[in-house]
Amino acid sequence: MQANPTSSLPALRVIPREAHIISRKNISPNALRVLYRLREAGFGAYLVGGAVRDLLIGGHPKDFDVATDATPEEIRALFRNCRLIGRRFRLAHVVFGREIIEVATFRANSDDGTGERELDESGRLLRDNVYGTIEEDAVRRDFTANALYYAIEDFSVRDYVGGFEDVQHRVLRLIGDPVTRYREDPVRMLRAVRLAAKLDFDIEPATAEPIPRLAGMLAEAAPARLFEECLKLFLAGHGEKSFLGLERYGLLPVLLPETAAALAANRSGALRRMILQGLRATDQRVVNDEPVSPAFLFALLLWPAYCRALMALQAEGVPTAEAQRRAADRVTLHQLYRVALPRRFSVPMQEIWLLQPRFSQRQRKRVFRLLAHPRFRAAFDFLALRLAASDEHAADVAFWREAQAKPGDALAAELEAQPPQAVAEGKRKRRRRRRRGGEDAAGADTGPSAPGED
Known part of the structure; x- marks a missing residue:
């Protein structure tokens, strides 16, 4: 009772x-x-x-x-x-x-x-x-x-x-009374979703009903507190279920507003598939007692927002390299108003994004420079995760997976022996015409180094 x-x-x-x-x-x-x-x-x-x-x-x-x-x-x-x-x-x-x-x-x-x-x-x-x-x-x-x-x-x-x-x-x-209790502390709505996901409990109907109506109150919570709640939601072994719960009860647009907007515009659902696959892999790492990273987590969660911001800047004629930096800064800054992502995580998050175009490069010096980058492994894992959205990067994933396994001298010899046209092809991304009818920028590759997924 x-x-x-x-x-x-x-x-x-x-x-x-x-x-x-x-x-x-x-x-x-x-x-x-x-x-x-x-x-x-x-x-x-x-x-x-x-x-x-x-x-x-x-x-x-x-x-x-x-x-x-x-x-x-x-x-x-x-x-x-x-x-x-x-x-x-x-x-x-x-x-x-x-x-x-x-x-x-x-x-x-x-x-x-x-x-x-x-x-x-x-x-x-x-x-x-x-x-x-x-x-x-x-x-x-x-x-x-x-x-x-x-x-x-x-x-x-x-x-x-x-x-x-x-x-x-x-x-x-x-x-x-659920409405009164949520008004006392709006973070209780996140706790309801998180505990239901963690424990495999059902949220009782009267407890669940007000959440979509009151979801906007979550914006009043302290950003530092919401960061801690995000870690509990997504890095405790039940991240996929938590994400689905946030979607179901209308909390995702309040917690991750630009990501929610990008997912809604991505008609193919490719970006959502990528997020769910990434959260599934993170949950498995927790089960295996392997380390998990807030930087990688937020790189995943904010990737749709970054793709959309990047495509918008490129559509305005901003050069690609500058557009990438500006998009990363814009998405990070906007998210900070809602979730206080510490700089020790936001900086490597941005590096993971900005390294993505470099995986298409095959010049000897650039290959070895990228392999030596302190964020290489996280960026490569992110590239492999992008296959959940599109197989466009399968050749890059295969090349860099082999590159990591080869001795340095053998890799150098192989790169030196590449015909010039192979190097040139490695430098180019396939251009694809934007689909008529307005396929959202987050769902289409429009330039030589644009990271958006179909």
């Missing part, structure tokens, strides 16, 4: 140890240390949130959060390895080497008049540091599946909002 967020006494359901699968052996020893020390000091303390949810479905949580009736200052007094953080939400971080156990004080869902709970005119929550009881804490959490508490004193799970049943049925349901 779903609780009303204004209710001060939601119904408690206690799920005993024999009725769930959570075992202490699957809980971080450091989280257990925090729980036991708080209990020994006379405070209530529970494992809470995503860790409980994931353990209930047989998952392996990476993060373990604790909720308690101890205030942040009382928590800090108990742990020498504790630091207090946050203004909007005052939290305690108990640090054990590389692991941080986040400890939050139970919060109330009402304003006590101290100014520690503040909303703006649109209903967005600016500050939430009014402390309360575990019952009040439960109803102010976002989703029922995240409002479950594991008690170490009897190994039971405490459920105040119907979350245990929702987890069993793999349903994601907001606590309280």
Whole structure:
């Protein structure tokens, strides 16, 4: 049963140890240390949130959060390895080497008049540091599946909002009125999509219905926060499902506006196929415990926008090399207003784009110069990924794949032996007449070094 967020006494359901699968052996020893020390000091303390949810479905949580009736200052007094953080939400971080156990004080869902709970005119929550009881804490959490508490004193799970049943049925349901909760924090719409993709849950209809209507509110979120949300959406092993969820609920045009516009104009769907293939490959790398790169991710996500900007500049008569640089800068700058992509990622992202035309070159010096470029491998992987949109680059992919495998002297000899016409052909891109009827620039190659896909 779903609780009303204004209710001060939601119904408690206690799920005993024999009725769930959570075992202490699957809980971080450091989280257990925090729980036991708080209990020994006379405070209530529970494992809470995503860790409980994931353990209930047989998952392996990476993060373990604790909720308690101890205030942040009382928590800090108990742990020498504790630091207090946050203004909007005052939290305690108990640090054990590389692991941080986040400890939050139970919060109330009402304003006590101290100014520690503040909303703006649109209903967005600016500050939430009014402390309360575990019952009040439960109803102010976002989703029922995240409002479950594991008690170490009897190994039971405490459920105040119907979350245990929702987890069993793999349903994601907001606590309280969905419109109000999304207005409090528009990023909850992204969280709904991300958690549904991660957990393979269905978003409950009443929770899903307002998202397309309220999607525009996401533009009010801090760009730095949206960058972190993008990493969680696309670099945690469920990127393809997350992208499809953003499309389904109308969030993609707000999060990646120029990409969404380019995809809508690309009638062949080639650019969308490329993005989905790239996200699929990234998901597999996460499964294989291989490194993933935010620079490569955003090169992929913003590629349609870059293609469209480049073609527009070339249509204006801007020389190709200058158009490439200007398009890269334009797309990066525009996206920064929505997602704060740090320079350490935006610079290599642009290099991946700007290296693409150089893969058609076969002159000996240029081949070896490109092979030595620090961004070569990422750019080559990106070129190979473009085959998902068009087989036009198959010969380039084959050449550079072989070039990487050959000893330098053998490669040099082969390049020196090339007939002049082969080198000349390598320098030229096939020109194709733009289709009558306005095939979008993002979907057609119109020049010797234009990177757009059919």
